[in-house]
Amino acid sequence: MSTKSKTLRGPAPERLASQLREDILGGRLQPGARLGEMALADRFEVSRGPVRAALNMLSESGIVTIVPNSGARVRILSREDARALYEVRAALESEAARLAASTTGAGTGQQFRTLLEQHAQEVGTHPQGAYLQGAGDRDFHMVTARMAGNPIILRYLTRELYPQLSLLRIKHRNVTGRGAKALREHERIAAAITDGDPEVAGLLMRRHIENSWTALEAQLAQTAKDTE
CATH class of the missing domain: 1.10.10.10 (Winged helix-like DNA-binding domain superfamily/Winged helix DNA-binding domain)
Structure with missing residues (x-):
């Protein structure tokens, strides 16, 4: 048989x-x-x-x-693919942050504090390195997306966008990241969500994603130059 x-x-x-x-x-x-x-x-x-x-x-x-x-x-993701992914990410995650702030609960602040304290300890060991987060409940963006309470946004992020972003990062995992700067941006977003301020939370998340793209785009350009 x-x-x-x-x-x-x-x-x-x-x-x-x-x-x-x-x-x-x-x-x-x-x-x-x-x-x-x-x-x-x-x-x-x-x-x-x-x-x-x-x-x-x-x-x-x-x-x-x-x-x-x-x-x-x-799949091999091109720079154009990466740009498109980040454009969609900015739209979806800024809305997720806005919705999360609209439905913030009593335990929101503590959940973020616990998570970001863990991240601060990790970032402290390599402040100029990549902001490495765990999966699921240890990922700031995943936690925020779940807080939004919108199953369609969560499905698009987890089933399509995040896997493609992970694939993109494989090629650039050894390139210097934003470390401490990204952590401070997360802290401001978390504060806006905890305070129940949807507009500020959405704006800060969009700026955070845009800053992330600016850093990655520079890395992509440098990597392309190094391989020429």
């Missing part, structure tokens, strides 16, 4: 997509890497059907590119 008939826990395409997403966003599969159906089917001990379905899922989330008659590869 073929090992490819074995079934592991969870629906096969979703399981495969989850594993491949981890490999891609963890940097184990680099941008441009070929994702051959036969090789992946052998690796996961499944038929090519679930592999094809998984690759289609990842294509929909924007981290895999599928070219007819050529196959699938980990």
Whole structure:
């Protein structure tokens, strides 16, 4: 009996997509890497059907590119792609901050204080380095998006925008980040949300994303220059 008939826990395409997403966003599969159906089917001990379905899922989330008659590869994001992502990010996250401030609760301030105190300790060890955040409840932007209470904004951010941003950062993970400056911007946004000031919260978040893009754009330009 073929090992490819074995079934592991969870629906096969979703399981495969989850594993491949981890490999891609963890940097184990680099941008441009070929994702051959036969090789992946052998690796996961499944038929090519679930592999094809998984690759289609990842294509929909924007981290895999599928070219007819050529196959699938980990997506390579251009500077134009990055700019477009940040434009959408500014719109969605500024609205998320505005909504979060409109529905702020008694525990909002404490939640932000606990989170940002952790970040301050981490940033303090490398103030000019990248602002590295954990996933889920340790990510300032994710916490803010959840506070907004808008499932559509949250879905677009978590299923499409954030995975593509993570893929973009893989290529530039060793480039100097904004560190302490980004932390101070987060603190101001958190204060506006906690104070229940939607307009200021939205404005500060938009400026924060724009500042982030300015820094990244300079990094992209320098990286391109270094590779010439």
